[in-house]
Amino acid sequence: MPSTLSIILGVHVAVSVVTFTLYAYDKIRAGAGGRRVPERTLHLLALFGGWPGAFAGQQILRHKTRKLPFQIVYWMTVAIHAGIWGVFLFRGSGR
DSSP, X not given: OOOHHHHHHHHHHHHHHHHHHHHHHXXXXXXXXXXXXXXXXXXXXXXXXXXXXXXXXXXXXXXXXXXXXXXXXXXXXXXXXHXXXXXXXXXXXXX
């Protein structure tokens, strides 16, 4: 039976793949002038574990890198996520 940590990490990988895919889709739609993925959706996915996929999408696809308000919210989601992991790991260490 998989451990809780392996399940959590698996979910993070899956959410990151979905997030990267949505960044790619949004980039295509932006170029075509079509309906876009809401920024709120991209931020929520980043918050729920997809921030590595979001980071990869931004860097590899060069998408959403120049929009400062978007970047501020994105990095806040990363900080919140890191803080949650810090609490989780600190409590798990028995301190």
